[in-house]
Amino acid sequence: MKDFPQLENAAQDRAVQQLLHWSLANGLVLHPPNFKAYSTDAAPVTLFPTPFPRSSFDLAVRVQPVFNRLYAKIAASDKWLSSIVDQLTEFDQDFTGRLWRTYLQAKADGITQPLALGLVRSDYMLDQNTDQIKQIEYNVIAVSFAGLGPKVAHLHRYLNQSGAYDAHGGSEQYYDEGDIATSEATAKLAEGLARANDLYHGQSGSGSPTSTIVLFVVQENERNVFDQRHLEYTLLRNHGLKSRRATLAEVPAVTRTDPDTKQIFYSPTNDEISIVYYRTGYAPTDYKSDRDWETRLNLETTRAIKSPTLLSQISGSKKVQQLLTDKALVERILNDNVGSSPSSANEKVTSEEIDLLLQTFVNIYPLDDSPRGREAKQLAFSNPERYVLKPQREGGGNNIYKNDIPSFLKSIPELQWNAYILMDLINPPSHPNKIVRAGEVYHEQVLSELGIFGTIVWDTELGTVHSNTTADYLLRSKFSSSNEGGVAAGFGCVDSLYLY
Amino acid sequence: MKDFPQLENAAQDRAVQQLLHWSLANGLVLHPPNFKAYSTDAAPVTLFPTPFPRSSFDLAVRVQPVFNRLYAKIAASDKWLSSIVDQLTEFDQDFTGRLWRTYLQAKADGITQPLALGLVRSDYMLDQNTDQIKQIEYNVIAVSFAGLGPKVAHLHRYLNQSGAYDAHGGSEQYYDEGDIATSEATAKLAEGLARANDLYHGQSGSGSPTSTIVLFVVQENERNVFDQRHLEYTLLRNHGLKSRRATLAEVPAVTRTDPDTKQIFYSPTNDEISIVYYRTGYAPTDYKSDRDWETRLNLETTRAIKSPTLLSQISGSKKVQQLLTDKALVERILNDNVGSSPSSANEKVTSEEIDLLLQTFVNIYPLDDSPRGREAKQLAFSNPERYVLKPQREGGGNNIYKNDIPSFLKSIPELQWNAYILMDLINPPSHPNKIVRAGEVYHEQVLSELGIFGTIVWDTELGTVHSNTTADYLLRSKFSSSNEGGVAAGFGCVDSLYLY
Numbered sequence A, B: 001m002k003d004f005p006q007l008e009n010a011a012q013d014r015a016v017q018q019l020l021h022w023s024l025a026n027g028l029v030l031h032p033p034n035f036k037a038y039s040t041d042a043a044p045v046t047l048f049p050t051p052f053p054r055s056s057f058d059l060a061v062r063v064q065p066v067f068n069r070l071y072a073k074i075a076a077s078d079k080w081l082s083s084i085v086d087q088l089t090e091f092d093q094d095f096t097g098r099l100w101r102t103y104l105q106a107k108a109d110g111i112t113q114p115l116a117l118g119l120v121r122s123d124y125m126l127d128q129n130t131d132q133i134k135q136i137e138y139n140v141i142a143v144s145f146a147g148l149g150p151k152v153a154h155l156h157r158y159l160n161q162s163g164a165y166d167a168h169g170g171s172e173q174y175y176d177e178g179d180i181a182t183s184e185a186t187a188k189l190a191e192g193l194a195r196a197n198d199l200y201h202g203q204s205g206s207g208s209p210t211s212t213i214v215l216f217v218v219q220e221n222e223r224n225v226f227d228q229r230h231l232e233y234t235l236l237r238n239h240g241l242k243s244r245r246a247t248l249a250e251v252p253a254v255t256r257t258d259p260d261t262k263q264i265f266y267s268p269t270n271d272e273i274s275i276v277y278y279r280t281g282y283a284p285t286d287y288k289s290d291r292d293w294e295t296r297l298n299l300e301t302t303r304a305i306k307s308p309t310l311l312s313q314i315s316g317s318k319k320v321q322q323l324l325t326d327k328a329l330v331e332r333i334l335n336d337n338v339g340s341s342p343s344s345a346n347e348k349v350t351s352e353e354i355d356l357l358l359q360t361f362v363n364i365y366p367l368d369d370s371p372r373g374r375e376a377k378q379l380a381f382s383n384p385e386r387y388v389l390k391p392q393r394e395g396g397g398n399n400i401y402k403n404d405i406p407s408f409l410k411s412i413p414e415l416q417w418n419a420y421i422l423m424d425l426i427n428p429p430s431h432p433n434k435i436v437r438a439g440e441v442y443h444e445q446v447l448s449e450l451g452i453f454g455t456i457v458w459d460t461e462l463g464t465v466h467s468n469t470t471a472d473y474l475l476r477s478k479f480s481s482s483n484e485g486g487v488a489a490g491f492g493c494v495d496s497l498y499l500y
Helices: A009-025 A052-075 A079-081 A085-089 A095-110 A149-161 A186-205 A225-239 A290-300 A309-315 A318-323 A329-335 A349-361 A371-382 A404-410 A414-419 B009-025 B055-076 B080-081 B085-089 B094-110 B150-159 B185-204 B225-239 B292-301 B308-313 B319-324 B328-336 B351-359 B369-384 B405-411 B414-419
Strands: A039-042 A050-052 A117-128 A132-141 A212-218 A242-247 A255-259 A262-265 A272-278 A303-306 A363-366 A386-392 A420-424 A434-436 A440-443 A446-459 A465-479 A492-494 A496-497 B037-041 B050-052 B115-127 B133-138 B213-218 B241-249 B255-257 B264-265 B271-278 B303-307 B364-366 B385-391 B420-424 B434-437 B440-443 B446-459 B465-479 B494-497 B497-499
Touching: A009 A039, A009 A149, A009 A434, A009 B225, A009 B446, A050 A446, A050 A465, A052 A117, A052 A132, A052 A309, A052 A329, A052 A349, A052 A496, A079 A085, A085 A095, A085 A318, A095 A290, A095 A309, A095 B420, A117 A186, A117 A272, A117 A404, A117 B369, A132 A318, A132 A446, A132 B364, A149 A186, A149 A465, A149 A492, A149 B225, A149 B308, A186 A212, A186 A225, A186 A303, A186 A446, A186 A465, A212 A225, A225 A242, A225 A496, A225 B009, A225 B150, A242 A272, A303 A420, A309 A414, A318 A420, A318 B420, A329 A349, A329 B292, A363 A371, A371 A386, A371 A404, A414 A420, A420 B009, A440 B369, A440 B420, B009 B150, B009 B434, B037 B405, B050 B055, B050 B446, B050 B465, B055 B085, B055 B115, B055 B133, B055 B328, B055 B351, B055 B446, B055 B465, B055 B497, B080 B308, B085 B319, B094 B308, B115 B185, B115 B271, B133 B319, B133 B446, B150 B185, B150 B494, B185 B225, B185 B264, B185 B271, B185 B465, B213 B225, B213 B264, B213 B497, B225 B241, B319 B364, B319 B420, B328 B351, B364 B369, B369 B385, B369 B405, B369 B420, B385 B405, B414 B420, B434 B494
Parallel strands: A050 A496, A117 A303, A212 A242, A212 A272, A272 A303, B050 B497, B115 B303, B213 B241, B213 B271, B271 B303
Antiparallel strands: A039 B037, A117 A132, A117 A446, A255 A262, A262 A272, A363 A420, A386 A420, A434 A440, A446 A465, A465 A492, B115 B133, B115 B446, B255 B264, B264 B271, B364 B420, B385 B420, B434 B440, B446 B465, B465 B494
16 A cells, blocks of 8 residues: 655645646536535545555445345335334434325325335445444435546546656656546446436336436535536436426426326426436425425325435435344345335345345444343443444434533433434544645545445335446545534545555 | 527526536636636636538638648748838837847747747638628637637537527427537647647657656636646647646746757656747736746747747737738748748648638738828728727737727827728627626627637748648637627637537
């Protein structure tokens, strides 16, 4: 493994100028914090790629289709989810509870589209203690940075090729080009959308696949809109597939649904919508009114393929992640029939694959009165430095780390503790990379989080899987001194992999 | 010829949002007016491509190599230019005069590189009176928009393909895709640089062509830097050729020249510079001090190929443009030997080609005591509405139009009139396009100026031409109510061609 290049001041200044120009010239950008529709800032990125073991990366890639299948199985039927619905919703009635009630209403109204599309991302950190990758979370809705992430690898390869990393007063390449891992996540997610669109056409057996459009349901004044636009451009360029955008609030005005066929159309251009792709709707604040919830309900019953469905979104809750640390349950879901049809197991997952998947889990405890919950309540006070406390409620607050845990728990009634899960803290290596943000260079140790994208199209009635892919990666890094890592939110930055 | 699409308000709003996002996501950008190194604004562009007759476009493309050759011949020797030096410099001693004196000094010191590279652009307007294209000016230094120009054609094709131009409530393509002319100007100018670099290596017979670099000599805080960067990225991607940037003021500190071989090196990385490419030095204000002039002199005597040489830059003066309206002179320069060697005429220009070239000229008059000058002095007062008065002095002021001419001439001593040339006003068609600028949509008639890029590498000693290409186009449009058209300066915008 190579050390980071040590650049003298003038050389670093040149490299930073190259980095800013390249980012701005190639759409590695965000709208500025004071949102302006015709302006961008360069996205925060690292100056160098961050080292990551190739074997760990390969493992994350390998288990992705298994994760895709596991979560698809969960969301192919409401049987198991309804058996745990109290645990899921007890402490999050307003959000997870409402998603569930909206699902039940949609089911009562009639769900007309059996196909579902997953555009997902599984996030990991490398754990120094075990030298294994450990899953942080599995994201099933509005996963971001498939558009911008791959550009950082291009940027770092460009800097390398131009000689900007040469620390010896020359213009040589510092890294072997192949060691900076490229990512085709944009193209692969676009491919997932195109595959679902094709299957939509297969159902009706009529019309050209490019006669329908994809509806991106988005947030208003999204700073990270270019991440989405790169996906739209790739969809149009590679597949001839058009897309339109609307906020939840705009959807009723710009769509109409045929009451008989449940086909949904984008009214301004009269195009049929084959896929409703959510880049909003994941946080309680995304629903500004009851009307937005009603819109979500109405979209769920249309013929368009949803990414994700309500059940799929619910499957991404932290409570499900905690329950899945039970090997027997994972085996039962993957290999037994939890779908509504016996044909759901159209592809067997091997025992080795299940073991690899389980290896990526850390311990996650409930804080309830089960034996495991009681154990956790002790650990939270005896060894708080080993844990992070995460609220089950979506968008309901930030994580509580290490020695802040005991005093926090003491500050609330014990009956409320079960609103949280206690999770092993992962101990990732830190690296002396540099972050360029708003033109300034910050030099601190960074921690990195690897995201592996995946796409899956499955039949929620039959349980069959039509396509299931791993879709390259995202690397995000943050200062080791900070605990939160959202890039668009203002912390951390986008990075690329130097594989060793 | 199709009319412009008539979009309803909501459809136009969507199209403008698509336009802004695409521009910002694809580097069709400028630094904002309050320069900020990590921010950009979308460049001002038209919403639609502007119609232009295909036959006129084809003619402009066809005569480009003839223009390249004509100006190369002029700059292949100082014989003719020195014969007109008084006319060239009399009213512009500080700039054209200084360029000339700097050239004489370089010649005395010893010019070591016989090759010269031209990256040029010939600008035209369509004249409604004659239905012919008429040349506005021939640009030999720092020609811009080979980077951004082609992106506008991509943008308009994207809008067309996505259905944004469909005025009938659908998502159909409004234009046949092939009618929106693409431009490969970025790649073709990069190809010109690569060709000159190859020839540089051919001279020494040693080293890999990618071991040398191109030095971009640039202005400080250039808002239009992305136009240049796209050229640099293409140079690296297509040819593996690296580039570095320095202002005139920085050049002495970041370069060193071998006193014997006159090879010049970029000191920070010790790379040999094969080409000095000026994106500054065209206006008097680009030289902040005598030291900058000395830098220009020193660069002229290095072994690096200059784009342009001092003689080449002088050949682009308005006085030369005025003198070239004499057919006999053009024929003599093109077909006779004005170079320093009889072998200069290595490729004959046909009489038909000369006629086509001359057809693009409007009448340009001196305001001196020659018979033609005396005629012009009368015309300026009898029919001022047919003319524009242009100062010969570079960067010395703005043009004077039509009925402002008589009062302006009366306001200065007649001896000073010769500092100007009087030029036929071209009467271009106007079109009801729309301009998007800082997020606002302006709807007025626009006038368009077509620029055809060219590249040429020639030997100034032998007069031989090594390569000579036409390099696609730029279209700029401005409100018909404004007289000036610089995009980066804040007027007008970049456009693309709808050929009919």
